[in-house]
Amino acid sequence: MARSVTFCLPLLVVFILGLFSPSGRCFIPMVGISLNPTDQDSDDNWSHGAITRRALLNVAADFQSSQLDCDVGDLRDVKPDRIFQEISRLFRRCYGQVVSAARFYQAALQIETANGCVDLNFATKKLPSAHFDAERFVGGNERLLELRTQVLTAIGQGEYEAARVYTGQLLHTLQDFYSHSNWVEMGHKEPNAGLAVPGADIGRVAAPDTPTCEDCSKTLGFLWYKCEDNIRAELNQQGLLTSGYSSNQKDLNGNPVNKPEGVGKCSHGGHFDGSKDIPAAGGINKDTKWSLFSPHSDLHNQAAQLAVKATEEFFRSIRTATGDAQFANFLNLNSGSTLCFVIDTTASMDDDIAASKERALEIISSRVGSPTAPSNFILVPFNDPVVGPAVVTNNPEEFKAAIGSLEADGGGDSPEYSLGAVQIALARSLPGSTIFVFTDAEAKDAELLESVTSLGIQKNIKVTFFLSGTVGRRRSERSRTRRESRDRDTYLSIAQSTGGQVLDITKSEVFQTTKLVDLVVTSAEVNILQIRDAPAGTGDHVIPVDLTMSDVIIQVTGLGAELQVLDPTGVLQETGENATVSVEVQLSDVLVVRVRDVTPGVWHVVVLSAVTYDLRVTAQSSVDFMYAFVDRTANDTEHPGVCDVDGRPVSGQRPNIRVNMVGSDPSLVQNVTSLDLVGSDGAVLQVLSLQENEPLSEYFAVSPTLPQEPFKFRVRGYDAAANAFQRVIPTMVQTATCRFEITTDLTTLRLVPGGIVDVTFTLYNAGQYGIFTISAKDDKGFVQSLATNSLPLDAGDPGYNRMTLAAPALAEFGTTTTVTLTAQSSGAYNFVVFRITVLPPEQDFIPPTCEVVAMVGTCRDLDASACDSRTFTVTTAYRDQGYGLRAISPRAANNNFTWTLQDFQPGLTNQTITANFTASCCQTNVEFVVTDLVGNYDVCRPDLAPPLPKQAANTAVFVFIGLGILLFLILLIILIVLFVRHRRRRKYKAQERYRDEVKTGGAAKVLMKREKKPAAAAAATRSDVAVRSSETRIKYQRVAMTTGREGHRVEISAHREMRTVRT
Structure with a gap:
């Protein structure tokens, strides 16, 4: 039966008020399962998000250490509210300050958000199979298998964002298994190996009419259930799975799933479960450490350990199935950023195409092998009426070949399908990227304006247009035709909404202007200031520089505009090629300068312009932020949770805003003070205080009501040296009424x-x-x-x-x-x-097969220093009986091998494919992976003995000789010991016989025969007797007492007998 504990009622009231108060700290972590993965953190609650982050931290550390050979540090004692800080430190240890962890954060948050939204989405929040509730184990595992197929097939097609969403949804259900079932109560110490594994068995499930729980009692008799040992003992002993029923749940067909009465099934339990009072009363969930919400709160630590392990195992299975390259794209583990060009290839675009080619080649060649090299390349050409095909690759040579093959041709009528090309680029680009569009024509598909703008905002991607034709020609607004103004406004609307820009240039200025691409395409670019339509005249703009910043880029756009840069001491900085300030781009209405070697403090940028102008300031820094509008449930009837809001926030409501700091830890950032809502002209519209959820990592803010005019977000704070810092997200936000x-x-x-x-x-x-x-x-x-x-x-x-x-x-x-x-x-x-x-018509749970069929050559008994002097060949065979093979590949330490795959093409089924792998003995750690079209995979490994270390052969000979000598000595010692023991036994028996003679009087006769012994010998003998054993002394005394005068002779005789025995 359950055991109840007491709880202070006043404290409970304060706790509940804090939980559901907008400013209460506890309204955030309650995203569902709230578990703890380490004994040291037993006082903390871990949400679905924290479990996912911890697993991601571990797999990211494994990946980085294997790829970069960097020291990832000791992660065992990382607290649940320090995970994001540790992720930032991990990236700095492996890449230094030149690489930001922002893209990995984005991938992690996409997975985490999709995970948490399962508790709030209309279709899944009350679905038992999405949470392993109501003993829906078969349906829950089918959901896992379905999502697993979606994850693997999406990754196979390069659809990484979709794969992250499916992964988050899968992980929610997977993690709920350990909190909602009796797996922990059975005593299991490892995850269920059958979950999300095609064809595997997850275990036996209790029958519908089998009682599974007993009633619990309530704390203080009336507050809430605190249950222990309320699951029937025979159920756990027989290994039968069960889980609790929760109120108001429905199956996939919309039919109610109610707790059966009169059977004795378990409830989910907790404050929000209306079924908790139906016998068997109580519950078994382990979601939190608080018994108010979790009747089995005392077991949430154990459940968390299993949930973290299971999550890690899933990620590692994805890495095995997809390979390191796709796995890195999936989690944004690459150090570089995205280089994305959308290029008009009509006949008038010769100069633009040539300039974009030259700039792309320059960027790639100048950064090859460095952490700042782009790691993702996208090219979307468009003509009339053809758009694409899009080239998306991680291979810079493939991108160079694609852009090198572009030729200007066709067209005719001026409008082109430019927005359709931008839409494709947006769908394939990483969040936070910048897309560069080259065109000289207006948009022929302007009806896509809203959807393109919405997608850019949703992914926080800036779209910048280089307009070099009629639509971009430098003319006064008055001299433009109405159509030209309208067409330019289409591009301007997209650029301003996404934080990009429109640059009107001539054909001869295209290449110089593309220098902006080189300045922007970096992993660690952050936005410091962005002002649009600043008034003409002299403007003094404050630029706070913190200790994490370097290479400040200042751009002013306005006809004839000039600028001056003053350091924190007020000294005007000289401009020149080798000076602190250097000019990077200078056109009639665009001026871009770079400020190197900036010192922390308050800098000033003074702009002198006769017309209105735009000003933007960026820098290199590993510290940045991300935000999201979030929806939360905080009422008395629904599971509490947090989920990102799709689309624009609704006006008139009190929106919750989540802020995630990137790269901030105590060594760099002291505190984050406020979240500001800033208008397009730089005016501050609102200043919101931040509620810290994770120190220096995650914050929440609540706005009483959002402004009606468009705004962007800015965070402010102080670095570790007390210098002011600020960051801006240039994407414009606007409210909606639907x-x-x-x-x-x-x-x-x-x-x-x-x-x-x-x-x-x-x-x-x-x-x-x-x-x-x-x-x-x-x-x-x-x-x-x-x-x-x-x-x-x-x-x-x-x-x-x-x-x-x-x-x-x-x-x-x-x-x-x-x-x-x-x-x-x-x-x-x-x-x-x-x-x-797109999914297969039916699930395919049978993996392909991989088999080593032959090996030629061996690496045994080979000195490692000569490993390249010998080669081996492995022949493998592959086959699939389902939808067909997708890929076959060797996984080796490097590319120094020969790989021959015979007659292979994706989709082959019921046909054996063979392959030969040849390499030197320096590369014996190889495995072969085969995947099918739905993501099932198999791995086979040849039994290749690695070559011996240097001088191992000679060392082995000496070792064997030494072992032989040692064995000989051991045997010799054993023989000697046996011989000595044998002699001692013989002498001991002789002594015993002598004692018997003494007792019968025979000793006196023996001594009489030795009367003539020399006196000197007798004296020596007496000296020896003085040191004999106490046992011999006692024997002598007994003989002396018996013989009287002849006792002296008896003493000598006894001594001689003992000497003989000792010898």
């Missing part, structure tokens, strides 16, 4: 090649009556139709709609389309972005 909610569970949606699916959604109107125009666009052309393109809605009304998507018959598994859904009426606009992946 919002979307996707009501279809996209994880269970199966879009197959040639198939059709429907996605349902609801639009809520939070403003006045309006007629909303609904639009759906995607980058793959899957969207076919909407049930209605128009929704008239009164204030507060919901509108229901449905879209239909169709995949081409030849679409490959893993192909993912990014859908942007928009709603617009007079004065109202919002959007939502989601992804759908």
Whole structure:
């Protein structure tokens, strides 16, 4: 039965008020499972996000140490609220200050957010199989297997963002298994090896009519259940799985899943579970350390350890299945940034194409082998009417070949499909990147304006346009035609909303202007200041420089504008090639300078301009920030949680804003003081205080009401030396009076090649009556139709709609389309972005096979210093009986090998493929990995003995000789000991016989025969007797007493007998 504990009621009241208060510290961590992975942290709660971060930290450390051979430090004692700090330190240890951990943070937060949203999304928050509730173990594991297929197929197609979302959803369900089931109570110390593994057994499940729990008692008799040992003992002894029922749950078909009465099933339990009072009363969840929420709170530490291990094992299985290159892309573990060009290839673009080629080659060649080299390359050409194909690669040579093959041709009519190309680039670019668009024509597909802008905002990607034609020609606004102004405004709208810019240049200025690309494409670029339409005249702008900053870039855009730079002491800095300030770009209306060797303190930039101007200041720094609007549940009936808000925030509400600092730890940052809402002109609209959730890493802020005008976010604080610092996210934020909610569970949606699916959604109107125009666009052309393109809605009304998507018959598994859904009426606009992946018609749980069939050559008994003098060849065979093979590859320490794969092409099934691998004995640690089209894989390893270390052969000979000598000596000693023991036994027996003679009087006769012994010998004998043993002394005394005068002779005789025995 359960055991109850007491709790101070006043403290409980304070706790609950703090939990649900907007400023309370505890409203954030409660994202679902709240567990603790180490004994040292037993007083802390770990959320789904913290478990995921900890596992990501461990696998990232393993990856970096294996790839870069860097010291990752001791991670065993990292506290749950210090994980982000440790991630920053990990990147600095491996790359130094020139590389930011921001992109890894983004990947981690995408996974973490998708994880937490399972508790809040309409389709999954009450779905038992999404949480392993109500004994839905079969359905829960089927969900894991389905998501696993989506993860692996998406990675196989380079759809890493989609893969991260699916991974987060999978991990939520996987982690819930350990908190919601009785796996821990059974006494297991390792994760369930069958979960998310095709064809594996997860264990036996209790029958529907089998009682699983007993009643618990309540703390103080009326507060809440504190349960221990309430799971029936026979259930755990038999190894039967069970989990608790929770109130208001429904299955995939919308049917209620209620706790059966009269059976004795377990409840999930806790404050939010309405089934906790139905017998068996109580619950078994281990979500938190607090018994108010978790009846088995005393076991949440053990559950956390298993959840972390299981999460790590899943990530490592992904690495094995995909290989290091794709795994690094999946988690953004590469050090470099994205180089993305969208290029108009019509006939008038010769100069632009040549300039972009030259600049791309310069960037790649100047940074090759350095941590600042781009690690992701995207090229999207567009013409009329063709857009693409897009080139997305990690190979700089492949990108150079692609951009080198571009030729200017075709076109004719001026407008081009530029926005469609930008949309493709946005879908494939990493969050936080910059896209550079080269064109001299207006957009022919301006209807994509809203969806392109929305996708750029959603991914925090800046879009910069180099306009070199009629649309970009330098003319006064008055002299532009109305159409030219409108077309330029299309590009300007996208650039301003995403934090990019529009540069009007001539053909002869294209190459010089592309110098901006070189300045921007860095891993550690941060934004310090951005002002648009500053008034003409002299403007003095303050630039706080902190100790983490270097290479400050200042750009002023305005006809004839000039600038001056003053250091913290007020000294005007000279400008020149070798001076502190150097000019990087100088056109008639664009001036860009670089400030090197900046010292911390308050710098000033003075701009002199006769016209309005734009000013932007960036720098190199490993310290930056990210933000998100988040939705949270904090009521008395629903599971508490936090999930990112899709689209724009709704006006009139009190939005919660999460701020994640990148690269900040006590050695660099002292504190973060405020989150500012700043207008496009630099004016401060609101200053919000920050509630710290993780020291120097994660904060939350609440705005009483957001401004109606567009704004951007800025954080301020102080570095470790008390210098002021600030960072800006240039993407503009605007509120909306409507919002979307996707009501279809996209994880269970199966879009197959040639198939059709429907996605349902609801639009809520939070403003006045309006007629909303609904639009759906995607980058793959899957969207076919909407049930209605128009929704008239009164204030507060919901509108229901449905879209239909169709995949081409030849679409490959893993192909993912990014859908942007928009709603617009007079004065109202919002959007939502989601992804759908093409899946196989049926699940394929049978992995391909890999077998070593032959080996020629050996590396045994070979000195390592001569390992390259001998080679070996391994022949392997591969086969798949499902949808077919995707890839076969060797995994070796380097590329110094010969690999021959015979007659292979993706999709081969029921056919054996052979391959030969030849390498020197310097590379014996090799394995071969085969994957099929749905992500199943197999690994085989040849039994190759590694070569012996240097001088190992000679050392082995000496070792064997030494061992032989040692064995000989041991045997000799044993023989000697046996011989001595044998002699002693013989003498001992002789002594015994003599004693017997003495007792019978025979000793006196013997002594009489030796009377003539010399006196000197007798004296020596007496001296020896003085040191004989006490036992001999006693024997002598007994004989002397018996013989009287002849005792002297008896003494001598006894002594001689003892000498003989000792010898």
